[in-house]
Amino acid sequence: MSHGKLRKEKNCLNCGQLVEERFCSHCGQENSEPRQPFYFLFTHFFEDFTHYDGQFWKTLRYLLFSPGKLTNEYLAGRRQQYVVPVKLYIFISFIVFFVPTLLPETHSDADSVKVSANGVKTMEGDSLPTLLEINSHKVYSKESYDSMANTSGKFIYKLARPVVHKYYDLRNRGDDVHEIGEKFTESFVHILPKALFVYLPLFAFLLWLFHNKKEWWFFDHGIFTLHFFSFLLLFIFLMRLLAYVADWIDASVVSSIVNLFLFVSSFYTIFYFFKAHRRVYQVRKSVTLLKGIVLFAINLFLLTFLLIVLLFFNFLTLH
């Protein structure tokens, strides 16, 4: 695994067996010196992803551009040349959650902070215009919303009550509408990877429901799901990175080209699902396609529902 210096002694330090070559044939441990230069502590972590003739890059290339291929390779037993699914998913999650926290602020972020700082300042003295228009009802405060909701008796008003209350809490504190909107959008970006994580087992379960239970084990669906979700996470991450770079360049031509590209490429995730699904679960073309469409529709519905629920609770905890 590592390229550490080999020991002269031929006894395995892990299990005591005789080691003929580099690796112990009994337990697989490399017969290298137990102490390595200090930097090995850090390179060890990334080594797994970079050795084996670019195992990592090959995995990433297939993951992004060959839908279903990694799953097929894994299920066919060709595993050594690729990063294993769980490790891949964990590594990509790590990058997706960690890297954005390292990026410095872009122009537009800095601008918005300035704007909202001014906004708060000018609004401090004035009375706040906090009008909401809901179905032509004019709502000025928590209390007027409650009385409106009570008179109409509609369930949807009861459901939206905590959100409206939160809105007035934020407004009364001095946040302007623009600022609330921005915080909300930002929270959406953070929620998406979490929602995917929560949704993972449900996605595998639906695959299991729709495919032959004798031919396909839950394990197989797990591999398909891990690969597809790794792709989604990585794709979302790359798109965010692109948007970030465009933001940073801060030229309107660049940002409109990038926005167009982002819009078009979001269809790639849909194409990817169908392609991967067909490649892995190929029975008859029409049957596989039909199953794919039904699965896609159900997943889209459930995932949207999950996102709405998460956003609902996320809005209530905005600060």
Ligand SMILES: [Zn+2]
């Ligand atoms: Zn051994």
